[in-house]
Amino acid sequence: MGKREPLKPIVLVSASPRRRELLKQIGVPFEVCPAEVEETLPKQVDNPERVTIELAQAKVLKVAKNFRNRWLLAADTIVLVGRKPLGKPQSRREAFDMLKLLSGRTHKVTTGIYLARTNSKGEIVRSYSASETTLVTFRKLSDEEIAIYVATGEPMDKAGAYGIQGRAAIFATKIVGCYFNVVGLPLARLAALMREAGIEVSRLWIVKGKRVSS
Numbered sequence: 001m002g003k004r005e006p007l008k009p010i011v012l013v014s015a016s017p018r019r020r021e022l023l024k025q026i027g028v029p030f031e032v033c034p035a036e037v038e039e040t041l042p043k044q045v046d047n048p049e050r051v052t053i054e055l056a057q058a059k060v061l062k063v064a065k066n067f068r069n070r071w072l073l074a075a076d077t078i079v080l081v082g083r084k085p086l087g088k089p090q091s092r093r094e095a096f097d098m099l100k101l102l103s104g105r106t107h108k109v110t111t112g113i114y115l116a117r118t119n120s121k122g123e124i125v126r127s128y129s130a131s132e133t134t135l136v137t138f139r140k141l142s143d144e145e146i147a148i149y150v151a152t153g154e155p156m157d158k159a160g161a162y163g164i165q166g167r168a169a170i171f172a173t174k175i176v177g178c179y180f181n182v183v184g185l186p187l188a189r190l191a192a193l194m195r196e197a198g199i200e201v202s203r204l205w206i207v208k209g210k211r212v213s214s
Helices: 017-025 048-066 092-102 143-151 180-181 186-196 201-205
Strands: 010-012 030-032 071-081 084-085 105-117 124-138 172-176
Touching: 010 017, 017 030, 017 180, 030 186, 048 105, 048 124, 071 092, 084 092, 084 180, 092 143, 105 180, 105 186, 124 180, 143 172, 180 186
Parallel strands: 010 030, 010 071
Antiparallel strands: 071 084, 071 105, 105 124, 124 172
């Protein structure tokens, strides 16, 4: 039996610095190729799992032809208050309004993942998808602290106008489910999906026969 070829870096189809950091954290080699895909959300979402997976798939399809015999990975996260989706705020006013809506209540964070393999022509020949949902409860926020938080600029590139791994950590009183999903990439679910595709994450930690120590 011949030696298995080393895994080429997975193509992360995302501009998110959070997703880059999370892949680094679990030792998955990757390179970044963001895709310009319009992410227009409907006014109401009944099936966030389907919506997020479809958005992630659209990102991969946008760039797949540029990568031959490679694995590509994309994810998309939405925040839901009831059936109302909250995307990335387009202004400080919108960020304030989103946080005001999240104040004192529980919301849902859903991430869809799409993992695909291309052939020598850059065509997708295998694909795997999954989603993860986490419930997050915010304490009651005052208008002043919302305004101060918005002024930091942290909310502006994040779904729901907050970063749980940043200053907004002081807003959450309860998280039910995967914390990393709220950051932007559910790591345990991703590892299970990669295993389904034949990629064992822990084996990526072995270099020249020796396990990598942290």
